[in-house]
Amino acid sequence: MSDNDAIPQPRRQLLISYLAAAAVGTHLLEAALPGLGPWFKPGLANTFTLVAFFRLGWQAAAGVALIRVLVGSIALGTFLSPTFFLSVSGAMGAVLTLGLLSGRSSCTAEPSAQRRVLGGFGVVGVSLLASMAHISCQVLCAWFLIIGHAGIFLALPWFLLGAWATGIINGLLAFLILERLARFTLLGEKR
Amino acid sequence: MSNKENALLWRATTLSDRWLILLSALLIGSLAVYLFRRPAGEEVIVERHNEIVLRLPLSRNQVVKVQGALGEVAVQVQEGRVRLLEYASPRMIGTRSGWISRAGAMVACVPCDILLRVTGENGAQTSTNGLDAISR
Amino acid sequence: MREMKSGWRVAVRYGFPLLMVALLVAALWMSPRGAQPQLHLHTRLLMGTLVNLTIGSVPRSQADQAAQQAFAEMVRIEEVMSSHRSDSEVSRINQVSRETWQPVSGELGLLLRQGLQVTTLSQGAFAMGLEPLTRLWGFSGNPPATQPPPSADLARWLQAYPSSGAIELRYLGEGAAALQESDQSTLQVRLKTQSVGLDLGAIAKGYAVDRAVAILQQAGIKDAVVDAGGNLRIIGSKEGKPWRIGVQSPRQQDQVVAVSQLSGNMAMVTSGDYERFFLYEGKRYHHIIDPGTGLPARSGLSSVTVQAPDATTADALSTALFVLGAEKGLSLLSHFPGSAALLITEEGKPIRSAGFVGEWLSVPQ
Numbered sequence: 001m002s003d004n005d006a007i008p009q010p011r012r013q014l015l016i017s018y019l020a021a022a023a024v025g026t027h028l029l030e031a032a033l034p035g036l037g038p039w040f041k042p043g044l045a046n047t048f049t050l051v052a053f054f055r056l057g058w059q060a061a062a063g064v065a066l067i068r069v070l071v072g073s074i075a076l077g078t079f080l081s082p083t084f085f086l087s088v089s090g091a092m093g094a095v096l097t098l099g100l101l102s103g104r105s106s107c108t109a110e111p112s113a114q115r116r117v118l119g120g121f122g123v124v125g126v127s128l129l130a131s132m133a134h135i136s137c138q139v140l141c142a143w144f145l146i147i148g149h150a151g152i153f154l155a156l157p158w159f160l161l162g163a164w165a166t167g168i169i170n171g172l173l174a175f176l177i178l179e180r181l182a183r184f185t186l187l188g189e190k191r
Numbered sequence: 192m193s194n195k196e197n198a199l200l201w202r203a204t205t206l207s208d209r210w211l212i213l214l215s216a217l218l219i220g221s222l223a224v225y226l227f228r229r230p231a232g233e234e235v236i237v238e239r240h241n242e243i244v245l246r247l248p249l250s251r252n253q254v255v256k257v258q259g260a261l262g263e264v265a266v267q268v269q270e271g272r273v274r275l276l277e278y279a280s281p282r283m284i285g286t287r288s289g290w291i292s293r294a295g296a297m298v299a300c301v302p303c304d305i306l307l308r309v310t311g312e313n314g315a316q317t318s319t320n321g322l323d324a325i326s327r
Numbered sequence: 328m329r330e331m332k333s334g335w336r337v338a339v340r341y342g343f344p345l346l347m348v349a350l351l352v353a354a355l356w357m358s359p360r361g362a363q364p365q366l367h368l369h370t371r372l373l374m375g376t377l378v379n380l381t382i383g384s385v386p387r388s389q390a391d392q393a394a395q396q397a398f399a400e401m402v403r404i405e406e407v408m409s410s411h412r413s414d415s416e417v418s419r420i421n422q423v424s425r426e427t428w429q430p431v432s433g434e435l436g437l438l439l440r441q442g443l444q445v446t447t448l449s450q451g452a453f454a455m456g457l458e459p460l461t462r463l464w465g466f467s468g469n470p471p472a473t474q475p476p477p478s479a480d481l482a483r484w485l486q487a488y489p490s491s492g493a494i495e496l497r498y499l500g501e502g503a504a505a506l507q508e509s510d511q512s513t514l515q516v517r518l519k520t521q522s523v524g525l526d527l528g529a530i531a532k533g534y535a536v537d538r539a540v541a542i543l544q545q546a547g548i549k550d551a552v553v554d555a556g557g558n559l560r561i562i563g564s565k566e567g568k569p570w571r572i573g574v575q576s577p578r579q580q581d582q583v584v585a586v587s588q589l590s591g592n593m594a595m596v597t598s599g600d601y602e603r604f605f606l607y608e609g610k611r612y613h614h615i616i617d618p619g620t621g622l623p624a625r626s627g628l629s630s631v632t633v634q635a636p637d638a639t640t641a642d643a644l645s646t647a648l649f650v651l652g653a654e655k656g657l658s659l660l661s662h663f664p665g666s667a668a669l670l671i672t673e674e675g676k677p678i679r680s681a682g683f684v685g686e687w688l689s690v691p692q
Contacts, residue, residue: 125208157223164215175203241371299377306372323381325583326595326632327557327575
């Protein structure tokens with residue numbers, strides 16, 4: 001799924017840190033924005049998880065997601081709070097979906113933006129699937145840990161709709177970023 | 192190359208993606224429809240002193256005056272909804288209740304001894320906070 | 328990824344989507360429409376409030392019939408106990424001259440006896456003889472009062488109200504035999520002074536709720552909620568799951584500040600300074616009068632919710648605790664095993680007694 005074999009570990013970790021930093025930064029920026037409420041975050045930070053997935057593979061994406069959730073929660077002071085567990089469950093759902101989809105790697109010679117995963121989905125499709133999984137896991141976690149009765153499922157269509165929209169937006173953004181990045185190899189040389 | 196094919200949406204999505212976008216939207220839509228389908232009430236029952244004094248269909252817009260314990264009360268039906276309008280209750284002069292339309296919904300003016308209730312399924316009620324009663 | 332065993336990968340690849348689908352199906356099945364228990368709701372305007380009966384686990388016809396009987400019983404109790412109705416037994420007793428022993432029905436007598444216990448233990452914070460005082464304040468008037476009564480009238484009332492023995496009960500029968508409810512001739516009541524008049528407003532609704540529950544149980548109902556304008560009692564459960572009962576926020580009428588999950592048997596009654604009140608010259612005058620001062624109780628509380636095995640006790644205790652305040656109120660509870668309370672201060676802070684079943688919501692719903 002990636003040019004993994006081609007790049008040395010230090011370089012790989014550097015790239016992951018860049019993406020993770022971008023993800024955390026976006027996450028904190030979003031948290032600072034007022035208005036939308038605790039449930040309706042645009043989740044733009046997930047864009048970087050996607051970029052990591054398509055450039056570096058599933059494990060890298062998992063790393064970026066995990067770092068984002070942990071560092072983000074510590075920075076915002078929500079570490080180990082119910083919000084934190086919601087974030088973790090959402091991230092786990094998304095990452096697991098990515099893992100499933102990455103089963104069959106497509107032609108590694110293709111620039112990352114054009115990669116296809118299991119089922120022929122591209123960047124936007126993967127983003128949409130991961131986003132749906134993310135919100136579903138969060139709602140289940142909220143139902144289990146916090147709310148306790150089935151009333152929350154009445155709100156499910158709204159949550160799913162939001163996730164559908166942000167999934168597509170994130171996918172498009174990730175695509176654009178990947179297109180730009182495609183001009184460089186993973187080692188930083190211009191193609 | 193036509194402009195359409197260069198458009199971001201077209202470039203960024205595969206065939207599977209586009210099917211996915213469409214299907215997931217449809218899925219969410221049908222989920223919403225399933226969850227929110229409620230039998231609409233057909234008529235409203237007006238009770239004075241716990242006795243039915245009036246039955247009004249919700250399909251016809253009208254305002255009917257009913258004699259309450261403290262004077263006249265107006266029951267207004269409009270576009271499938273009903274409310275108590277302009278009742279002179281001791282603590283609330285000239286006020287009105289909220290609209291009700293769902294089956295089983297009800298609204299009352301206790302001092303006027305008037306109760307409005309929309310017909311329909313008299314059983315399950317989905318309250319979003321899941322409470323069976325409130326102690327107050 | 329290539330290092331993962333292919334069998335494991337296959338399992339994860341197919342298992343996970345199946346799991347997601349299964350979870351989604353479960354979520355749909357759990358949704359309120361699908362899993363609604365068989366509950367029957369009945370509503371009536373009675374006793375000056377909205378009375379809701381929620382009956383579960385029985386067929387509709389049985390629930391309807393039981394509800395009719397329960398409502399009829401509540402109507403009957405209002406006819407006996409209401410001090411607003413001139414033909415009630417309570418009013419008849421109030422019309423007789425003071426310092427005279429007069430017969431009282433077994434039902435009313437038993438209720439008075441139960442109430443007098445609370446009066447004694449609460450040192451008068453809960454009282455059933457305040458009819459002249461409540462008439463003075465006029466909260467139940469038509470239209471209700473919007474300003475306090477003249478202080479001269481209050482002083483006169485206070486002077487003539489006895490510090491003890493306002494209401495006395497005696498039993499003329501032999502020994503301490505069990506009082507029969509239908510026995511008219513053996514129970515007598517005496518009111519001491521003109522300042523005393525029977526007003527059971529702080530206990531009668533609870534009693535009516537208890538009687539309604541008894542009627543429902545006689546009709547074979549095991550799961551129900553009887554809610555008389557916020558004075559409620561639950562029995563059984565909602566098809567295996569506990570009843571969810573909220574406590575209203577004293578200041579935000581549409582919000583709930585605590586949720587209790589109750590099953591088996593529990594009465595919950597709330598007394599608050601927000602139910603009947605008026606604002607006069609910037610001060611709130613509410614309907615829970617402190618018999619010691621003749622003025623609305625100022626104990627630093629905005630509401631008291633009492634849980635007890637029966638609604639009569641819970642009703643009386645909620646008034647008593649409100650008047651007594653947090654410290655004395657909580658020690659009063661120790662005399663009533665099985666009872667507990669949630670007190671909310673005027674600032675909105677909760678004080679729970681040990682044994683109060685319920686969760687305070689940090690974010691009101």
